[in-house]
Amino acid sequence: MTKAAPHVPVLIASILENIAPVKGVWLDGTFGAGGYTRALLDAGATKVIAIDRDPEVFERAKSWAGDYGDRLALKQGCFGDLDELADGPVDGIVLDIGVSSMQIDQAERGFSFMRSGPLDMRMSQSGLSAADIVNRADEGMIADILFQFGEERKSRRIAHGIIDARQHGEFSDTLELARVVEKALPRPKPGQPHPATRSFQALRIAVNDELGELARGLNAAEATLKPGGILAVVTFHSLEDRMVKRFIQNRSGNAPQANRFAPELEADKPRFKRVNRKAIEADEAECNVNPRARSAKLRLARRLDMPAQTSDPFSMGMPTIDLSKGGIL
Numbered sequence: 001m002t003k004a005a006p007h008v009p010v011l012i013a014s015i016l017e018n019i020a021p022v023k024g025v026w027l028d029g030t031f032g033a034g035g036y037t038r039a040l041l042d043a044g045a046t047k048v049i050a051i052d053r054d055p056e057v058f059e060r061a062k063s064w065a066g067d068y069g070d071r072l073a074l075k076q077g078c079f080g081d082l083d084e085l086a087d088g089p090v091d092g093i094v095l096d097i098g099v100s101s102m103q104i105d106q107a108e109r110g111f112s113f114m115r116s117g118p119l120d121m122r123m124s125q126s127g128l129s130a131a132d133i134v135n136r137a138d139e140g141m142i143a144d145i146l147f148q149f150g151e152e153r154k155s156r157r158i159a160h161g162i163i164d165a166r167q168h169g170e171f172s173d174t175l176e177l178a179r180v181v182e183k184a185l186p187r188p189k190p191g192q193p194h195p196a197t198r199s200f201q202a203l204r205i206a207v208n209d210e211l212g213e214l215a216r217g218l219n220a221a222e223a224t225l226k227p228g229g230i231l232a233v234v235t236f237h238s239l240e241d242r243m244v245k246r247f248i249q250n251r252s253g254n255a256p257q258a259n260r261f262a263p264e265l266e267a268d269k270p271r272f273k274r275v276n277r278k279a280i281e282a283d284e285a286e287c288n289v290n291p292r293a294r295s296a297k298l299r300l301a302r303r304l305d306m307p308a309q310t311s312d313p314f315s316m317g318m319p320t321i322d323l324s325k326g327g328i329l
Helices: 012-019 035-043 055-071 079-085 130-136 139-150 155-166 174-184 197-208 210-224 238-251 284-289 291-295
Strands: 025-028 047-052 072-076 090-096 225-235 272-274 297-303
Touching: 012 035, 012 225, 012 297, 025 035, 035 047, 035 055, 035 090, 047 055, 047 079, 055 072, 079 210, 090 210, 130 139, 130 155, 130 197, 139 155, 139 197, 155 174, 174 197, 197 210, 210 225, 210 238, 225 238, 238 272, 238 297, 284 291
Parallel strands: 025 047, 025 090, 047 072, 090 225
Antiparallel strands: 225 297, 272 297
């Protein structure tokens, strides 16, 4: 791993250590720059099925994908549909949740609040954009998105600022929105993140339905993994990690009792066994090479020999917002 790499596969050493020996067919549901895929193939995977919703990533991979021959299968689509995109049961699934540094670095994709670009944020380059939300949604909907998906405590103040600024013309540029968010918040202290960080995260999650995609992907992974297969998920903020943690707890029979005085409910038979009780985090050496790793958490679980079931997104702690309301659609 080097600083020159466009996208460093976060916690890849920890993943390989916990799944060794690597063998059989694996599925990389968030292909990106191909870091996890290449590491799995180089470590001994028979084949990797690589999925991504962004058509650009496969164009970028043409320079090296052919080196692996038929051991690598590239498929455009969402990892929430990985059970349909897989060619059958697989021995392992890896998911790196969130936007890649490669996408952030492309100003024209609209993910960055540090570079001027169209207010887009669509990973698939189609559908509802961030501009559609900030230009069409009412104040309450914008505040709900910022609070629920960005955990932004000043969401109402920011939403009011967006509505006020909208009276002078529609938003079209990322820096225009970033300036409005900055104006609504106190000046950050040294070492604190940029004031627009949470707001841009929230809009990106809403635009791409990232939490819904994660819920569908976890259920699809349960349906696709062979008995003994490994699920490895890397997350980068608390909403995602909470969902993965609760899914694994629920599906491994370790869900906490809501009320210790209530009669104990009969638990479903476990579908997974936790590999690591606590999330694995990057060490200082990896963080120094790749600052993105500082917020990363890795959770792993092994599939048991029980029929797959579907887990309710609500049981995973997923916040939901109906985008059909609030004037967006």
